[in-house]
Amino acid sequence: LKPRLLLLLLSIVALPLAALTAVGLFVARDERALQEHQFRELARSSLMEVDVSIGRVLEDRRRELDRLADGAALEPTALRELIRGEPLARQAFVLDGEGRLLFPREGSAVTENERQFLERSAPVWRRGELARLISGRAEQPVRSSDSTWKIELQRAASNIGYRQTAGPSGEAGWMTWYWGSGTHFLYWRRSGGDRVLGFEVDRARLLADVIAALPATESSADEDDARGLLGRRVLRDANGEVLYQWGRGGDALGADPNAKPLASLGLSPPLQAWRLDEYVPEAMLAAGGGGLWFGIVAGLVGSGALLVLLAVYFYRESSREMREAAQRVNFVNQVSHELKTPLTNIRMYAELMEGRLGEEADPKTREWLDVISSESQRLSRLIGNVLTFGRGRRKTLKLHGKSCRADEIAGAVVERFRPALERRGLKVETALEPADLLALDADALDQILGNLLGNVEKYGGAEGTVRVGCRRDGETIVISVADEGPGVPAAEAERIFRPFYRVSNKLSDGVSGAGIGLAIARELARLHGGDVRLVESGRGAAFEARVKGLEKS
Ligand code: ADP
Numbered sequence: 001l002k003p004r005l006l007l008l009l010l011s012i013v014a015l016p017l018a019a020l021t022a023v024g025l026f027v028a029r030d031e032r033a034l035q036e037h038q039f040r041e042l043a044r045s046s047l048m049e050v051d052v053s054i055g056r057v058l059e060d061r062r063r064e065l066d067r068l069a070d071g072a073a074l075e076p077t078a079l080r081e082l083i084r085g086e087p088l089a090r091q092a093f094v095l096d097g098e099g100r101l102l103f104p105r106e107g108s109a110v111t112e113n114e115r116q117f118l119e120r121s122a123p124v125w126r127r128g129e130l131a132r133l134i135s136g137r138a139e140q141p142v143r144s145s146d147s148t149w150k151i152e153l154q155r156a157a158s159n160i161g162y163r164q165t166a167g168p169s170g171e172a173g174w175m176t177w178y179w180g181s182g183t184h185f186l187y188w189r190r191s192g193g194d195r196v197l198g199f200e201v202d203r204a205r206l207l208a209d210v211i212a213a214l215p216a217t218e219s220s221a222d223e224d225d226a227r228g229l230l231g232r233r234v235l236r237d238a239n240g241e242v243l244y245q246w247g248r249g250g251d252a253l254g255a256d257p258n259a260k261p262l263a264s265l266g267l268s269p270p271l272q273a274w275r276l277d278e279y280v281p282e283a284m285l286a287a288g289g290g291g292l293w294f295g296i297v298a299g300l301v302g303s304g305a306l307l308v309l310l311a312v313y314f315y316r317e318s319s320r321e322m323r324e325a326a327q328r329v330n331f332v333n334q335v336s337h338e339l340k341t342p343l344t345n346i347r348m349y350a351e352l353m354e355g356r357l358g359e360e361a362d363p364k365t366r367e368w369l370d371v372i373s374s375e376s377q378r379l380s381r382l383i384g385n386v387l388t389f390g391r392g393r394r395k396t397l398k399l400h401g402k403s404c405r406a407d408e409i410a411g412a413v414v415e416r417f418r419p420a421l422e423r424r425g426l427k428v429e430t431a432l433e434p435a436d437l438l439a440l441d442a443d444a445l446d447q448i449l450g451n452l453l454g455n456v457e458k459y460g461g462a463e464g465t466v467r468v469g470c471r472r473d474g475e476t477i478v479i480s481v482a483d484e485g486p487g488v489p490a491a492e493a494e495r496i497f498r499p500f501y502r503v504s505n506k507l508s509d510g511v512s513g514a515g516i517g518l519a520i521a522r523e524l525a526r527l528h529g530g531d532v533r534l535v536e537s538g539r540g541a542a543f544e545a546r547v548k549g550l551e552k553s
Helices: 004-069 078-082 111-121 122-127 127-134 147-157 205-214 220-229 250-255 280-286 290-356 361-395 406-423 443-458 517-527
Strands: 090-095 102-103 172-179 182-190 198-199 232-238 242-247 263-264 273-280 402-404 427-432 438-440 466-472 476-482 531-535 541-549
Touching: 004 182, 004 198, 004 205, 004 263, 004 273, 004 290, 078 090, 078 273, 078 427, 090 111, 090 290, 111 122, 122 127, 122 172, 127 172, 127 182, 127 242, 182 205, 198 205, 198 517, 205 242, 205 273, 205 361, 273 517, 290 361, 290 443, 361 406, 361 443, 361 517, 402 406, 402 466, 406 438, 406 466, 406 476, 443 541
Parallel strands: 427 466
Antiparallel strands: 090 102, 090 198, 172 182, 182 198, 232 242, 232 273, 263 273, 402 438, 466 476, 476 541, 531 541
8 A cells, every 4th residue: 555545545534533523522512511501500590599598587587676676665774675585686776867876885884795796896887887878878788790699689679578678768777797707797777766776686696597497418319309409509608618518419529629619609688798609529510411422432433434434445446446457558568569579570571572572563562562561660669659658657668878870760760751651742851960979779769750750640731841850959969850730739739748648630530549659759758868849830740859868778
């Protein structure tokens, strides 16, 4: 198998396979991204449900606090009494209509608990945000950068009242602030006149309530399925610390600091500092694409096998054809060889007979003998061409240089052709300058000029003069053959030298020929360091064969 053919076969198989693989990988990546997106959406919407159920807990706590505040006397002793034994309310406080703190107050008689509350809540009073909420001058505490959060808020607001943390009316609301190591919560509401009663909410208690409403940390797979759980859910505080987690995959999944959550959702106010993350095992995302991968690999293997089979089929077909072509060439070569000897005999005997004819011989007999010898010459020229062509193809064409004179060889060939050319009505003129002895392959030179004159005989028309010249041009011998026939169209000037190429026209149609004469003449001339070309001439076709001396062998 030739390397070029092997490369071609490989690329026939490899290129489509590579293209298929690329498409497959592309599709698989796309599919994975789509799957991930779907999972993320699913996780996000179920995290929102969790947010809503946490919202319900907050709503219950709000009602509880409202009940506590209903009809409460805003006196320090009464307030201290009010929250005693209330696990949810850590501290009560009273504000005036402008949000200024009336109780407990720095400087007045405060208990240790109240002093601590004042210390904890200092940022609230300093910032004045609560005062703005109460006086109705503040916007809703919406994180303006997070527009999706706003939408969620609006959607959820219709069923969960607590989210209206502070309506424009400034009736009631939650407030969060950051102090020490975490978030603190307070709830406030207007309470008769222009006073505001509020409670600091015990955050441990609030967290416990929230957690109590969430599924158990450990659950069975069936329960997880029923809840539509994809993976591990983690509730985190403002510092990213895990507050609680549940769902599939165990603690490790949520605790892995490098794991990227599939979905993440900030809780609705007042728990906006907290976050829900959902983690799924990497394998789960990849698992969805498993079927697809199998399909792609199977498709690739299948089409690869098909391509290999096709390539093998084409290779066998083409090698069979090449083998047959080689056999045909061999056959033609052998037959040509076999024809050579009988043909030489026919020529020889015809010439012997011609020599025996006396002066008084019948002119017809002489003419017929002429025909026999020139036809057999033509046939041996054809056979010579076929054999030379075969050698050229097998790269075994070799020339043998022997000292000879080109003008003498040319003269002999012209004389061989003269009777046939004259019979056609053509005049033959020669201009053969005596040349020096030069190492040439006489047979090759004979074949070159024979082919050119053979063409004149076939295509050179029925009248006019054929001029054959031989001259020296520096180191080169130039042999020229010019006829006055119809010539060769300019567009064909190069093509006629291609093997098997024949011009089709009135003149050449019906004339026998294999289309290799000029190709061989050119090849032989090139082996002599020269060339055969069609040259410019006033009328007819003019060929010029240039040859140089060979290395003597
Ligand atoms: P063949 O003679 O077998 O067709 P050649 O290679 O010798 O093959 O010639 C190729 C073609 O060139 C011929 O078919 C013919 O059309 C054209 N040709 C060659 N010699 C002449 C010429 N002297 N005058 C006109 N046409 C020619």
